[in-house]
Amino acid sequence: MKINLKLYATLRKYLPNTEIGEAVIIEVKQGSTIKDIIDKFTIEEELAKIIFVNGIHETLDYILQENDLPVIFPPIGGG
C-alpha cells in the first residue's frame, strides 16, 4: 500500500532532493509500523522523537493505513 511521508529538520537528509515539507509517496507492506519505516531509512530510534500521523501524536508502534501521512521530527524545541 501507499503512504505519504514527511521528514523535517535534521531528518531531511534521509529524503534527498525534496523540498521542505514535501510529502513523498512510499510503498510499504500491509501492517507496517512507523518503526518499520525508520528502520527502512536507517534513522536511529532516538532521532524519531516526535511523530504525527494525520496531525495526531502517535508512537513508533502505530500500524499504518493506506494513504496515511506520517510526519517525523527529531528532538526539537523553541519558543
Add this chain to the structure above:
Amino acid sequence: MINEIIRINVSEMSYTMEEIPEKYKYLGGRGLTSAIVADEVDPKTDPLGPGNKIVFAPGILSGTSAPSSGRLSVGAKSPMTGGIKEANAGGLTAVRLAKLGIKAVIVEGFPEHKDWYHVLISKDKIEFIKANEHANMGLYELIEKLWKKHPKSGLCGAGIAGQRLLKNAGIFGNNPENTDPGRYAGRGGLGAVLGSKRIIAIITDDTGGERPMPVNEELFNTGRTKMVNALNEHAITGGKAGTDKGALKNYGTNVLQNIINEAGALPTKNFRSGYFEGAKNISGEAVHELVDETNEKFGDKAEGGYGHACHPGCIIRCSNTVPDKNTGKAIVSPLEYESAWALGTNLIIDSLEHVAKLNRICNDIGIDTIDAGNALAVAMEAGKIPWGDGQAAIEFMKKGYDPNDEDGATFMQGANIAAKTWGIDRVAVVKGQALPAYDPRPIRGIGVTYATTTMGADHTAGYTIAPEILGSAGGADPRELNKADLSRAFQSTTAYVDQSGYCLFIAFAILDIAEGMEGLEETVAGFLGKKKYDITTVGNKILKIEREFNKKAGFTKDDDRLPKFFVDEKLPPHDVTFDVTNEELDAVFDKM
C-alpha cells in the same frame, strides 16, 4: 564590589546609589523587578504618568560563568495590559550591569522638561547625556552612533514608538556585535514607560567591572558543571551548528513553524485555521538553507548565520541572521519563531524576505513583533492591507515613521487598540495583549497559560508546548482539558528561571535531565550562599506578588479568559474548540 540599586530620578535629573536592602538580597531578574514594582508602584496609577517606575534587573547569575545566564528583566506597570509586567531579553546590558555590581536600575519620577536624554552607567558614575538629536531616529542608526562613542557598551531603551508613548513599544537591546537592536524585552509596552520618562537609551559601560563571585563557590561550581553537561548533552540545546545534531543551533526557535503546522495548531489568517501551506517557506529549515546557500555564494561577504549567541556566555546559541538572497547581506537578526509567525503565517505571507523585512522595521521603530503582527492582521481585517500581501504590509508598517500618520500611530498601539479604533471584533488578546504562535484550541495547556498568567497572553509565562507538542518531561496530551496543574507548574518554574538570569530555553534540557534541574537550584543557591533555594517555593512567591498587584489594579477572574471566538469557533483542520472550563482556569491560582 557591593550590590547596588541605582535610582534615576527624572523629575530632578539626579540619581542615588544604595546598597541593596536586606529584603531584596536574594532576588534578581524578574523576582526583583516584580518585587520593586509591587512595593513602589500604586497598582491604580497611570502607566504613562508620574507614578509608574521602570526597573531593569540582571538575573541572579548574570555575569557569572553559569552558561546562558545573561538575561535582563525589565519590569513596570504595563501600559498595554494595565497590570504588572516583566519582559526579558538577552543582549549585553544584563552582563554589563552585573559586572558593575548593579542589581537593579530604577527609573522614576516625571520630567517637566521636554528634552531627551540617554543615561550612561559606568563604574561608580551615572551621567545624563542630552540626546535631542537622537529622538525619532531608527534604532539601527542609533546603536551604531552610540557604539562609536561607547564601544562595547550594553544598549537598551525606547525607540520611535516608545518616545511617542505608543503602547506596543518594546525595550530594544543591542546584540553582542552591535549589528542589530533586535534583542527585545518586547512585550507589554515597556518602551512607552521609558519614553514617558524622556529617556531614549541606557548605555552601560562595564570598564573596570569584575565578574560577580559566588558566596559558596563549591556548590555553584558543582551546579554549573551539571548545567553545562545537561545543556551540551540534550539534543535540543546541545549539538553543533552545521552538523546534523542540535536543533536550536541549526534552526533556531523557528524550527517550530513546521511542527506546529503539522500539529494543526499554527494560527493562520488571524486564527482562522491551524494549517498554513506556506509555512515551510518561512520556517527555520528555510532560513538554515538560505544561510548555507548565501554563505557558499558570497563567501567572506555573507552575513547570514545560525548558531549565534544573543549574549556572551550562551552555549545554546539559538539566534540567527537572515541574509538577503541576492546580496548575502544581513536583513535582520534574529528571526524568531514568534516573529516569523506573527509577521508571516498569521497574515498568510509566505515570503521569507518580506517577513524578515517586516521584522527589521519592527526592530528599527521599536515595537514588539507579536503584537505588531496581530495589529497587521487587524489592519487586514479592516481592509487596509490585502491579506497575504507582504509588500503592502511593509509599506503600511512604514507609516509608523511618520508622526502625523494616524494609521501608523494606531497600529503601533498594538492589536487591541487597533481593533477598537478600526471597529474590528476579531482580535486575539488576553488582558489587552495579543496571542503568540500557538492556537489554544488544539493545545489546551498553552490556552490555560494565556488566559491566567498575570502578563497578558504570553507563551513564555508557562510554556506547556514543551510537554504537549515537543515530548519534553515525558509528554502530555495536547487535547487533555485538565491543564491547571501543568500550567501552574510551568508558570512557577518559569518565574524561578526568569529570576535566575538563565534563558528559558534551558528548560528543554533540565526537564529531561534530572542533573540539569539540580544544577539550576545549586548554581543559584551556591551563588547566593544559601543551602537551598527551592524552585517551586520561590517561583510561587513571585507569581503571588504579581497576582496580588493585578488584583489591586482591578483584575478579576473575568480577565482570565480567552476571547470568545476560541470557545465558539472550530479550528480546522482538526475542528476543535477551546473546551477548558472556567473552573479549571480558576484552579491555576485558586489551588496554588
